Amino acid sequence: MRELSANSGLAWRRLVFFASIGLQFVLGLSGDSKDTNAGVKAESHSSSSKTGTKVFLVLFGFVAVAAFSFFLYKLWQKKKRDEQYARLLKLFEEDDELEVELGLRD
Numbered sequence: 442m443r444e445l446s447a448n449s450g451l452a453w454r455r456l457v458f459f460a461s462i463g464l465q466f467v468l469g470l471s472g473d474s475k476d477t478n479a480g481v482k483a484e485s486h487s488s489s490s491k492t493g494t495k496v497f498l499v500l501f502g503f504v505a506v507a508a509f510s511f512f513l514y515k516l517w518q519k520k521k522r523d524e525q526y527a528r529l530l531k532l533f534e535e536d537d538e539l540e541v542e543l544g545l546r547d
Contacts, residue, residue, distance in 0.1 A: 466499055
């Protein structure tokens with residue numbers, strides 16, 4: 442039971458850590474422009490397109506990481522399933538030496 446609560450606490454810490462990193466990205470993309478009105482009018486279109494591109498790239502990065510994580514998880518599941526199947530086959534494998542030692546077979 443202790444291990445379960447320790448793993449749960451660790452999962453929450455990781456979640457908070459990654460959420461804080463994500464917030465740093467969002468806050469960094471929002472910008473802190475203190476330009477005058479004339480400068481803002483001239484640069485509003487190019488600034489918004491740059492911000493849109495950055496947001497798209499960050500979202501694309503998150504999707505790529507999520508897809509890669511999902512692929513690794515499925516690969517790990519397949520490996521575990523194959524290991525369990527091999528253990529099952531080994532369990533039901535005939536062991537001739539054991540039968541000879543017990544005198545069940547010559």
